[in-house]
Amino acid sequence: MELDLAGKTVMVAGASRGLGFAIARCLRDEGANLSIASSDPAAIAEAGTILGDCLAVKCDVKNPVDIKAWVAATGERFGAIDALVVNAGGPPPGGFDDFDDEAWQAAFELTLLSAVRLVRAALPGLKSRHGNILFMTSSSVKEPIDFLLLSNVMRSGVASLAKSLSRSLAPQGVRVNTIVPGIVETDRIKALVANQAKGKGISGDEQRAQMEAQVPMGRFGEPEEFARVAAFLLSPAASYINGETVTVDGGTMKTLF
Incomplete structure (x- = not known):
């Protein structure tokens, strides 16, 4: 099956390492134009060198100025934006008694508000191209994890945002889905x-x-196994998949939906 990603421009947040980098590498192998970002300037520069011909930008997703600059740079380099991968590092582990107001606010800005800001900045370009958005969340959106309270709460908010957007943006030609990694x-x-x-x-x-x-x-799981599913969801091959949460976990979760 051809994914038809050649020449498509995809922005991947949190792409200097881990699953974000694996997705970026898979997209590169499919011929996509890559715009990658990370809050660590040295790490994203290294990732850009490894991936080759791509735009590698320092972008702290907690900073709306950085986000707007990344979107603008992507448009200047490639002329269009066809897809966006919303991704950020997870909040620290812990239970309810471990976190004060400052920790809750930091988790909100890192995980949930960053997702809102990324979509807001990229959406005009995505609408013009009938593009799509892929949110990376966590298995905690289906089965809360006891020692990851902040992630449970904030990523569930991201999942709700994605579902809401999938309905409101579909008439405008923009697909929205969520991908959930298991233990990768x-x-x-x-x-x-x-x-x-x-x-x-x-x-x-x-x-x-x-x-x-x-x-x-x-x-x-291996990062490449997760990335291949993400690439499919980002591609025209998945043109009638919208509003879905796709789990890549080797069958770990026991939920029916």
């Missing part, structure tokens, strides 16, 4: 493994084995 081999997952191991007083290897045992396929 990234630096964030490694950090969560270490955090959980420390809390239980066990080794990282023991914690990893416990987590792998929860996955019917018996292993963590």
